[in-house]
Every structure is written in C-alpha cells, then in structure tokens.
Amino acid sequence: MSTTATPTAEQAPTPTRIRRPALLAAVCGVIAIAAFLAVAEFGALLLGGAGSPLVAVGSAVIDLAPPAAKDVMVGLFGTGDKIALFVLMAVITAAVSAGAGVLERARPPFGALVLAAGAVLALVAVTTRSGSGTWDGAPTVLGVAAAIVVLRVLLRRLRRWEAAAAVPSASPRPAATERRAFLVWSATAAAAAIVLGGASRAGTAAMQAAAAARRAVRLPRAATTAPAVPSGASLDVDGITPYVTPNTDFYRIDTALRVPSIDPADWTLRIHGAVDREVELTWDELLALPLQEHMATLSCVSNEVGGDLIGNALWLGYPIRELLARAGVQDGADMVLSRSIDGFSAGTPLDVLQDEGTAALLAIGMNGEPLPAEHGFPVRMVVPGLFGYVSATKWVTELEVTRFADAQGYWTPRGWSERGPVKLESRIDTPRGGTSLTAGQQVAVAGVAWQPHTGVKAVQVRFDDGEWQDAELADSVSADTWRQWVLRWTPEAGSHTIRVRAVSADGQVQTSVERQPAPNGATGWHTVQVSAG
Ligand SMILES: Nc1nc2c(c(=O)[nH]1)N[C@H]1C(S)=C(S)[C@@H](COP(=O)(O)O)O[C@H]1N2
Ligand SMILES: [Mo]
Secondary structure, eight states, X not given: OOSSOOHHHHHSOOOOOOXXXXXXXXXXXXXXXXXXXXXXXXXXXXXXXXXXXXHHHHHHHHHHSOHHHHHHHHHHHGGGHHHHHHHHHHHHHHHHHHHHHHHHHHSTTHHHHHHHHHHHHHHHHHHTSTTOOTTTTHHHHHHHHHHHXXXXXXXXXHHHHHHHHXXXXXXXXXXXXXXXXXXXXXXXXXXXXXHHXXXXXHHHHHHHHHHHHHHHOOOOOOSBOOOOOOGGXXXXXXXXXXXXXXXXXXOOOXXXXXXXXXXXXXXXXXXXXXBXXXXXXXXXXXXXXXXXXXXXXXXXXXXXXXXXXXXXXXXXXXXXXXXXXXXXXXXXXXXXXXXXXXXXXXXXXXXXXXXXXSOOEEEEEETTEEXXXXXXXXXXXXXXXXXXXXXOOSSEEEEEEEOTTTOOOTTGGGTOOSOOBOOOEEEEEESOTTOEEOTTOOEEEEEEEEOTTTOEEXXXXXXXXXXXXXXXXXXXXXXXSOEEEEEEEOOXXXXXXXXXXXXXXXXXXXXXXXXXXXXXXXXXXXXXXXXXX
16 A cells, blocks of 8 residues: 555545536526426416416517517417417526526526516516406415525525535535535426426316316206295395305305316216115216205304304205115115215215205206306205205215214314204394494394204394394295394494394294304304494
8 A cells, every 4th residue: 555645635526617607507597487487377276277477477468569569470370379479488588587597696686686577577467467366466476486595595506516616625515516416406496396387287277177168067957946036035124145145255165275177077976885886977967867956055164153154045956865865875874975076075964865855965056057166066065954064065076875983074083073963043244243323213133044954933133131022034935044134223322232043943042152163063142232322
C-alpha cells in the first residue's frame, strides 16, 4: 500500500459541472405551471366543474380576440380552431413559465411574481365569467400557491446542486447526490402534476358527460299519479316555507366530496343477500316499470330544532317492496343495506320497505325533473317517515337483504342510532327571532310541522307564559308531508317569547325535552324572541 497517496484528493469527487443551469431553471418553471394547472383543475372538479382557469382563460381569449385574429384562426385551422387555440395558449404559457423559472433562478422572487401576475389575469378571467360563483377563484389561488412552492423548492435543489458542483468542499454533500436529489424532486413534482391534472380533467369530463346524459332524460309518465296539491296546502303568509320545496332550494347532505357522475346507461341496481334469486335492474328496465308519484317530506337527523335540513318534494319512482318481492326475501332478514356508488350505506328496516302502506320508492324524479346530480341522479331511495341517513341513499346501486345483527349502515358505527324514525317537530318560520314588531298591529305567526308517515293533526302556539292556542292548519296531500300552520297575533308592547308544538295524528304531543341531534334526532320546542314597540 502506498503511503504517498493523498487521500483527500482521491476522495473528493470531480465537480459535476452543470452545463445549462438556466435551461434546468426553465424546466422548473414548466413543472411549476403544470402544478398550477393540476391543482386548479382538481379544485375546479371539487367545485363541480366551475372555476377552471384553463377554461376561463380560453373563453376570455376567444371573447377578446379581435375579429381579424378569429378569421385568421378559422382560416388556418377551420373547425379545429378551438384546439389550435388551446395549443397556442399552451405554447405561450409554457414559454412564459420557462422564462419565470429562469428569472426566479437569477433574480428571486421575480420569477414567482411573474407566476403571480399570470394568476391575477387568470383570476380576472375566472371571476368575470357569466354565472361565476363566490368560490370560483379558489382553484386559481390554490393553483398559483402550489406553483410558487414547486418553483421555489425545485430551484433550491438546483442551487444546491450548482453550489456543490462549483465548490465541492463547501458542500456537505457531493454534487452527484445533489444532482440526483434535484432530478428526483423534479420528476416527482412533474409526475404528480400529470397524474392529478389528468385525473381531474377526466373527472370533469365524466361529470359533464353525466350532466349531458341527465339533460337527455325524458321521465316516463307515472302509472299512478299523485293527487294534485290542493290550494289549501299553501297559506298566504310572507316568509312561510313553501309547501313544495323547489329542487334548487332543497337541502343537501352527503359525505360525497365530489358528486358522483353516473351515466344512467351504465347504472344497474343489484339486489342480493338473503334472497331467493338475485335481481339486477338496468335504467331502461326501471323506466319501463309502472312508476308511482308520491309527495314526501325528507329530513336529516342532524337538523336542529328550528333548523332547515328538511324539504318536501314530489318523487317519481318504483316501490322498493315490488323489487324485494321479485327477489324473494328469505326468512330471518330484518334489514336492507342500501349502498351508494360512493361507498355510503344505509340500513333500513325490512318491514318498512315491505309495508304496503309505505311509499318507499326507488326514485328517479324530483318535482317533475330527473333527480338533480346532488340529490342522487340517476337513482336514489326515499322512505317516508325515516331520517335520510337510514333510508334515502342517493346514487344507489345495491340493496343487500340482511340483518341488523350482521350489518351496519355508514353512520351507525359513527355514533348514530341503528334506527332513525323521524320525530314529531314544528318550526316557526315567521316572525324570525329578533324581529321588532309594531305593538297593536296584527302579524302572522306561521311555519311548518311534520311527522312524516304519521301526520300532524294540530299545531299550538304559546306566547310568553300564556295558554297554548290552536293554530290554523293548512291541508296536505297525505300524512307523508309536513303541514303549514298560522296563527294571527297582535303583540302588546314589550318583548315576547313564542313557542310552537305539534300534535301528531295519533295523538302524541311534541315533547318539550331538549335533545341534541345525536344519536337519533333533536327534540324540543322551537322558540323565538321578538319585541314590539
Ligand atoms: N350516497 C349518499 N346518500 C345519502 C347520504 C350520503 O351521505 N351519501 N346522506 C343521507 C342523508 S344523511 C340525508 S339527510 C339525505 C339527504 O338527501 P338530500 O341531500 O337529497 O336532501 O341523503 C341521504 N343519502
Ligand atoms: Mo342526514
């Protein structure tokens, strides 16, 4: 072994010189913009397809382009002009972001500022689109934040590599290690952006396809139509909840981060478990069955006393009882676990679903329209008298006949009761709490009361510590819906407490006991404070 060797010189790696650091910085800029697009498209997907800066900027460019430019584009590319526009935009964006990368390496934070300036332009395009919503700017903001983080992280790796390559001894790690770290970070960021962006775009496309499929649906006529809503079901009182809730105002509760997109052509319902024969039903088969219209009030177990997680709609569907009969339910079963395409499930008592007198529907229509996407398109369940969490599975694809002892719905292991019959409740819609009334001037105290499937036969109102007074009750089409009520009242000067309670058709008086929604529904009297002067 030679003793004259100089170990330090041998161990020091030869500087791995970076030939084109500016080019690498440009690549970092392009990866950053890919991260921008990926995060923004993902955000747009979560917003239900709204707020995509890609789409908004494209549209803005089309709108703002002078006619001459349009003529040139159409002349050059014909009907491919839109695609050509996107390609052109992509080239320009890539060039600008490459420039931002180069600038950020040379003069931080000016590269990041270029990205931010681009995002501001995108934001203007997104927020000035007709019909844009409050949150539509969020994807762009999140996207540019991601882009700046990616750019700065990658350029830091690049600088460390440059430093290690230039002065090997000054670096704690050899240049080859820094080089590998830079490449791994860049490749990971690029791959993540491509995967997230691609999946998000595909998701948006699927959603738009489902929306188009929904628009193409023509609901069949019901074999059994619901009775017309009598005019007496709606009281003429300002501020009272309408008897039928318009779809756009109907409360929405679900665990879906993103509304499932289902093309009805691909939808099937599988009925299995403790049955004699499995049944599989397609959309076309469902539409060909004799459908039934039924109005029913749906409510959420999480509704607080006085809350608005409740709505009343005309549903169109097929009785679940008939489908269960077709499958042949076996002895010993007492529950149907319905599953949604997104993993939600509800455990509904079998006897309720089989009951001749309960219009438990596999519904496809809501107030004369196909179900809105967020209310379960193409198919959901509606079971009068049960809270939604144990019965109203949206985007339903599976009914498993089973037993409460063997299976649980989504919310049961999460602290909510296995069974969820709707409780007798009533609500004061008007006057609202805190209202200042005029003493001596008559006002309508009014609202709604419900115990779907049982029905409400009386509503009573109490002012301060006075006697309970019977309110006037509006009509309803059946015991499955809520009823409006009103009591005319002339307040004296001073502050007043108004309480309401309902009496069910079977004679139960709504309890005053105050309970929280968990584990099986809130109780108590809705109370509002008003003043008169
Ligand atoms: N797939 C699915 N269906 C679901 C839910 C859900 O989270 N996922 N929530 C249920 C609950 S808790 C309620 S109250 C009703 C609400 O129906 P709506 O959003 O149409 O008002 O849907 C039920 N069906
Ligand atoms: Mo719910």
